Amino acid sequence: MTAAGCWPAMDMLRSEPMQLVQLIIPIESAHRAISYLGDLGLFQFKDLNAEKSPFQRTYATQIKRCGEMARKLRFFRDQMKRTGFLSSSWSPMGTNVNLDELEVKLGEYEAELLEMNANTEKLQRSYNELLEYKLVLQKASQVFYSAEHNAIAQHREVEQALGEGSIDSPLLLEQEMSTEPSKQVKLGFVSGLVAREKSLAFERILFRSTRGNVYHRQVVVEEPVIDPVSGDKVEKNVFVVFYSGERAKNKILKICDAFGANRYPFPDDISKQYQMITEVSGKLSELKTTIDIDSCIGPIYCRILVMNLSSGTFCLDVTKKCLVGEGWCPTFATNQIQNVLNRATVDSNSQVGAIFQVLHTKDSPPTYFRTNKFTSAFQEIVDAYGVAKYQEANPGVYTIVTFPFLFAVMFGDWGHGICLFLATLYFILREKKLSNQKLGDIMEMAFGGRYVIMMMALFSIYTGLIYNEFFSVPFELFGRSAYDCRDSTCREASTLGLIKVRHTYPFGVDPKWHGTRSELPFLNSLKMKMSILLGVVQMNLGIILSYYNAKFFRNDLNVWYQFVPQMIFLNSLFGYLSLLIIVKWCTGSQADLYHVMIYMFLSPTDDLGENQLFMGQKFLQIALLLAALVAVPWMLFPKPFLLKKQHEERHRGQSYALLDSTEDDSFELEEHKGSHGHEEFEFSEVFVHQVIHTIEFVLGAVSNTASYLRLWALSLAHSELSSVFYEKVLLLAWGFNNVFILIIGIVVFICATVGVLLLMETLSAFLHALRLHWVEFQSKFYEGDGYKFSPFSFVSIGDDEE
Secondary structure, eight states, X not given: OOHHHHOGGGGGXXXXXXXXXXXXXXXXXXXXXXXXXXXXXXXXXXXXXXXXXXXXXXXXXXXXXXXXXXXXXXXXXHHHHHHTOOOSSOOOOOSOOOHHHHHHHHHHHHHHHHHHHHXXXXXXXXXXXXXXXXXXXXXXXXXXXXXXXXXXXXXXXXXXXXXXXXXXXXXXXXXXXXXXXXXXXXXXXXXXXXXXXXXXXXXXHHHHHTTTOOEEEEEEOSSOEEOTTTOOEEOEEEEEEEEOSHHHHHHHHHHHHHTTOEEOOOOSSHHHHHHHHHHHHHHHHHHHHHHTOOOOOOOOHHHHHHHHHHHHHEEEOTTSSEEEEEEEEEGGGHHHHHHHHHHHHHHTTOSSOOEEEEEOOOSOOOBOOOOOTTTHHHHHHHHHHOXXXXXXXXXXXXXXXXXXXXXXXXXXXXXXXXXXXXXXXXXXXXXXXXXXXXOOHXXXXXXXXXXXXXXXXXXXXXXXXXXXXXXXXXXXXXXOOSEEESSTTSOTTTSSOEEEOSSOOSSSSOGGGTTSTTHHHHHHHHHHHHHHHHHHHHHHHHHHHHHHHHHHTTOHXXXXXXXXXXXXXXXXXXXXXXXXXXXXXXXXXXXXXXXXXXXXXXXXXXXXXXXXXXXXXXXXXXXXXXXXXXXXXXXXXXXXXXXXXXXXXXXXXXXXXXXTOOHHHHXXXXXXXHHHTTOOOOHXXXXXXXXXXXXXXXXXXXXXXXXXXXXXXXXXXXXXXXXXXXXXXXXXXXXXXXXXXXXXXXXXXXXXXXXXXXXXXXXXXXXXXXXXXXXXXXXXXXXXXXXXXXXXXXXXXXXXXX
C-alpha cells in the first residue's frame, strides 16, 4: 500500500500531472461526446480563439442566437421549477441538434407557453372566483336560514300574543299584519367577501356613511382563500349588507370597491340557492381538471449549453464533418475520457470514432488537487492566498496539521475546546441535511469549514491539557502536584512557600502554578520561548520546501544561492536562539538570553561569564555571526551574474547553424530566432529584484520571528480573560449566597464565555493563524501564481445559473 493510499492528503503534495489533449469528434456524435464529458467533469476546454474579440469569432452570430435561445430556456426552466417538474439530472440528447430547427422550436414553445400561461391565469382566476362564490352561497345561506327561522319563531309569538289579547301587544300590530304585500317596503342586499383584517373598518364605514340605516352580518371563513385579483392567500369573512333605497346601495358599492371586497350575487329563493351551489361545484370540478393537466416540456436545456460552449472551444475541420477541440485533463483520467468518447460513438451509431491525441506544449497547465470533504477546506485556505503554480509544493498538506495547531496554541483551554467540538459535531452529524438547505452567510462559512473547526477544537483540547486550563480552572488529571506547602502557615497556591515533594507532574503545567505569585512570570517565559521555537521550526520547513521546489524544477541556482544562504542566515541567528532555549530548559541555567543575543552582535569577543551555557559557546557565536554576514552577499551577488552568463551562453549557441543543415532546418532556425529575438536580458532589473529579495528575507527573518510572538500574546490574553470571567463573575456571584444573584452570575458567565471567548477569540485566533501561514510560512517558498483546473461540468454550469 502506498503512502497516498494510507492518507488521502498525500495526494495533495503536488498537483496532479496534466496533459494537453486534442479531440477530433465527428459531427454526428459531438453532442453526446460533449454531454458525456460534462457529466464526467474531468476535462477543461481550451479557448482556441483567445486572440479574437467576441465579435470577431466565427460563430458570433450563432452565439447571439444561442443567447436568445438560452433566455427562452431559462424561462422554460423557471416555469418547470415553479410547477415542480425540474429534474436535477441532465438528460442525454437523443438526436442531432440543428440550430435552425431548435431556434424555431423554441420560438414555438415560448409562444405556446406564454399563451398557456395566460389561459392558465384566466382559468385560475375563474377558479378562485368560483371558489369564493361557493363560500358566499354556503355562508350567506346560513344568514338567510337563521333569519327565516327567527322570523317564523317571532310570527308564532305574535299569533300567540294576539290570541291572548295581552295588554303588551302593539296597538298597530293588527294594521301592520293586514298591510297588502304590494305596499310593504322591500329591502335589497349586497353579499361578498372582505379581508378579515379590514372587516371592522368595513363595518364602521358602512354604519357611518348610511347613518345606521343598514343591517350588516358577517360570517368567518375558517380556511384562507386565494384572492382572485392578487393571487395571495388571505383570511376573509363573508358579509351580507341589507339596505333600503338606491342611494344607500350606491354608497355600499363604493365602499366595497374601496376595501377591495369581492361582491357576488345571491338568489332570494331558497331552492335557487341550492341549485346555484350545485352548479358552482360542478364548474369548480371542471376547472380543477383543466388546470391540473400537465404540460410536457422536453429537457433541451443541456443542448443549448453544449452548443454555446462548442462554438467557443471547437472549430470545424476543412471538411466541416468534425469538431476539433483542445483541452486539459489529468493523466489519470485518460482512460475515462477515452471510454466516454467510445460510448458516445456507439450511442450515436457513428461510423467514425473520436480521436484522442496528447499534444506537447510549453503552456503552463492548470493546477488540480484531488481533495475530499475533509481536505477541501484546508486547500481553500491556501487558495485564498493564491493558487499553486503547476507541480509546485502544496502547503495545503502541512496546513492540515499546522493551522489548527497554531490556532490551539493561542486558544489553549480544553473546556473551550470541548464546547467548540460539540458545536462542530452538530454540523458534521447533520451535514447531509444541512448541505441541501440555505443557510445564512456566517452559518454557511462555519458549515463549509466544519472539519477545520473540528481540528482546531481537538488541538485546543490537547494544548488546554498542556496548559492545564478548564475554563481557567486547573485539575490534577494526571496525578498529584509535585509541590506542597512548606508549613501550616502557607496558604494553598497563593504564596512562595511551596516546595517540591514529589516527582515532576507527568503531563503539562503543574496545577500548583495556577494562582501563585510566580504564575504569570512562569507562563510568560514558557509561552514566549515556545512561540519562538514553533516559529523557527515552521520557517525552516518553508525554506526546506523551497529546496524541494528548486530540485523538482531543476533550478540549481535557487538551491545554491537561495536555499543554502537562507538556511545559514536563519539558523545562525534564530536557530542558535532556539538551541539556547532548549539548553536552558534542560540544564536549569539562569543565563539571560537577551544579554547573550544582544552582545553576540555588539561585543562578540567578550567573555560570557554567568551567561555561558556550554563549553565553546563564545567561539560558536563568532562562527555563526560570520556565517550570517557571509550569507547576505551570498544571496545578493552571484545569482544575477550567473543568470546573465546562462543567457549569453544560450544565445551564443543559437547563433550558429549546422553546415549540413537543409533548407527546412534553416527555416526552422530562422523561425526560432525570430520568436526569441525580442527576449533581452535586463541585468539591472534582475539585480534590483535580487536586492529587494535579499533585503526582504533578511528583514523578514527578524520580523517574522517576532511575529510568532503573537502566539504568546493571544494565549496569555485568552487565559487572563477566562480567569477574569471565572473569578470576577462566577465566583463573585457564588460568594453572595443568594440564588437569584447566582443565577444572574451564571447567565452572565455563559454569555461572556460564548460571546467573547468562543466567538470573538476564536475569530481572532483564526485570523492570526491565517496570517502566520500566509506571510511567515508560505512566503518562504510559495509563489501562488497558477490558475485552477476548471473542468467543463453540467453541475458547475447549473450552480452558476443559480
